[in-house]
Amino acid sequence: MNTLLQQKTYTTFEGEKPLRRLPGLCLELLSEQNKTWLDLRKGYESLTNVRERDVPCRGFSVRLQYNPGRIKSSLADGGEKNLNEKRCFLCLDHLPEGQIGILYRSEYLILCNPIPVFPYHFTISHINHRPQAIAEQIGTLSQLMADMGSGWTVFYNGPKCGASAPDHLHFQVTPSGRMPIEKEIREEKRLTLMIQVASVFFYRVGNLGREAILLEGDDPIAVGSVFNGFLNELKKAILIDEEPMMNIAGFHEERKWRFVIFPRRKHRPDAFFREGDGRMVVSPGVIDMGGVLITPVEKDFERLDGAVVESIFEEVSLEGKTVERAIDALK
Numbered sequence: 001m002n003t004l005l006q007q008k009t010y011t012t013f014e015g016e017k018p019l020r021r022l023p024g025l026c027l028e029l030l031s032e033q034n035k036t037w038l039d040l041r042k043g044y045e046s047l048t049n050v051r052e053r054d055v056p057c058r059g060f061s062v063r064l065q066y067n068p069g070r071i072k073s074s075l076a077d078g079g080e081k082n083l084n085e086k087r088c089f090l091c092l093d094h095l096p097e098g099q100i101g102i103l104y105r106s107e108y109l110i111l112c113n114p115i116p117v118f119p120y121h122f123t124i125s126h127i128n129h130r131p132q133a134i135a136e137q138i139g140t141l142s143q144l145m146a147d148m149g150s151g152w153t154v155f156y157n158g159p160k161c162g163a164s165a166p167d168h169l170h171f172q173v174t175p176s177g178r179m180p181i182e183k184e185i186r187e188e189k190r191l192t193l194m195i196q197v198a199s200v201f202f203y204r205v206g207n208l209g210r211e212a213i214l215l216e217g218d219d220p221i222a223v224g225s226v227f228n229g230f231l232n233e234l235k236k237a238i239l240i241d242e243e244p245m246m247n248i249a250g251f252h253e254e255r256k257w258r259f260v261i262f263p264r265r266k267h268r269p270d271a272f273f274r275e276g277d278g279r280m281v282v283s284p285g286v287i288d289m290g291g292v293l294i295t296p297v298e299k300d301f302e303r304l305d306g307a308v309v310e311s312i313f314e315e316v317s318l319e320g321k322t323v324e325r326a327i328d329a330l331k
Contacts, residue, residue: 004092005103005127012103013110015147022147025102026110026122026173033112037098043069043114055293057306059207061180063292066301069115070294071281090125090168103127105143110173117287117294118174124154126169132159133243137169138227142220144171145252151176155286156248161267161316162285172286176251180291181205181260185214194327200226202327204320205260210289210313211323215259223257226330233326234263238318245318247286262289263318270315280304284316 001009010029013022033040051066087094092109101109104124113121124144134141134156145154153176159166176182184190184205191203191214200217215230217223234244245264250257271280281297282304288294293309295301 001103005109008092008095008100008109009103010100013105013147015105015143021149022102022104023149023152026148027120029100029102029110030112030120030122033098033100037096037112037114039096039098040112040114043116044119047116047119051301053301055304055306055309057209057310060184060209060291062306062309063180064301064304065117065292065294066296066298067117067294068296068298070117071296088129088165088168090123090165090170091129092127101125104147108140113172117292118178120175122173124171124173125165129167130169132157132163132166132169134158134246134248135228135231135243138224139220141171141248141250142224142257144173145250145257146220148173148252150251150253152252153179153182154250156250157285158243158245158247158264161245161264162247162283162288174287178292179249179287181208181212181249182251182290184208184291185212185258185260194324195330197226197229197330198222202226202230202330204323204327208313209310210317211263211320212289213261213263213323213327215261216256218256220257223259227259227261229330230261230326233329234323236329237322237326247289249286249290260290262286263323264316265318266316268316269312271312280308282312284312289313 011025013025046069053064055062055064099111101111104110108124108126111123111125113123141154141156153174155172157163190206192206194202194204199219200222203214205212205214215227247262249260268283280300
């Protein structure tokens with residue numbers, strides 16, 4: 001372990017007969033960081049000023065969250081020129097002086113997120129600077145889900161649709177039970193079985209106002225293989241070589257791995273780029289697509305209604321026919 005990494009390591013988790021489970025270590029880290037890192041303490045204190053309200057839509061509902069602390073993330077520019085000009089805030093030598101983390105399986109550092117959306121919000125950042133990309137890391141995502149266990153949700157934001165550091169590989173973890181999508185995927189009437197590949201099931205989740213796919217199985221290797229097959233077919237369907245835009249929420253329950261995949265066609269709605277009063281600072285990432293729409297500007301929180309939410313989801317989601325074509329190609 002190099003000196004800088006050693007300085008930034010609170011404790012380690014290797015996964016081999018651990019003396020303590022990973023969630024307990026994360027909560028211990030958060031407690032310690034709240035005592036020693038002022039910016040984190042301020043971030044969590046700001047959650048007391050967060051306001052929420054539910055917005056009914058056709059067939060589903062969304063919870064708006066007014067969270068002014070998230071304004072920087074909502075405005076983050078993931079363009080190539082911008083990435084080349086700014087320092088990566090997840091690199092070890094750019095972490096705040098007071099920030100430390102859990103060295104996870106020798107490759108990642110679990111860090112407390114200083115601008116939380118929910119209580120207990122963690123970022124799992126690779127110790128090396130490498131691009132945000134899921135294909136080769138789906139196994140890591142599955143392992144992290146298992147290590148955190150039921151009661152926790154693991155997130156992945158694609159580099160062009162929600163990742164706050166699109167040039168640095170990372171995941172997020174929060175407690176489960178906070179997003180409407182978690183209840184919606186349990187409603188059988190919403191689920192349409194699209195395909196079964198070996199022990200892996202592909203469901204389309206209906207009446208959500210946006211495209212959502214549920215990938216489910218009890219063998220993480222098989223689930224990962226089918227996921228990467230879908231990824232490749234999606235590339236062909238939309239005629240690209242790079243990673244298709246998508247957000248992923250992962251749940252590990254009852255020895256099953258469940259991935260909720262939100263295929264995307266754009267990051268932000270047109271309203272984000274308007275001038276004056278017509279502008280809405282809504283920049284959907286995985287939590288937003290999961291049904292908790294973050295609005296860092298108060299007037300947006302107050303004026304958003306069901307019709308506008310539906311139009312935003314429809315605008316940023318990939319068309320259903322394209323998704324179906326990619327799934328059908330797996331048969």
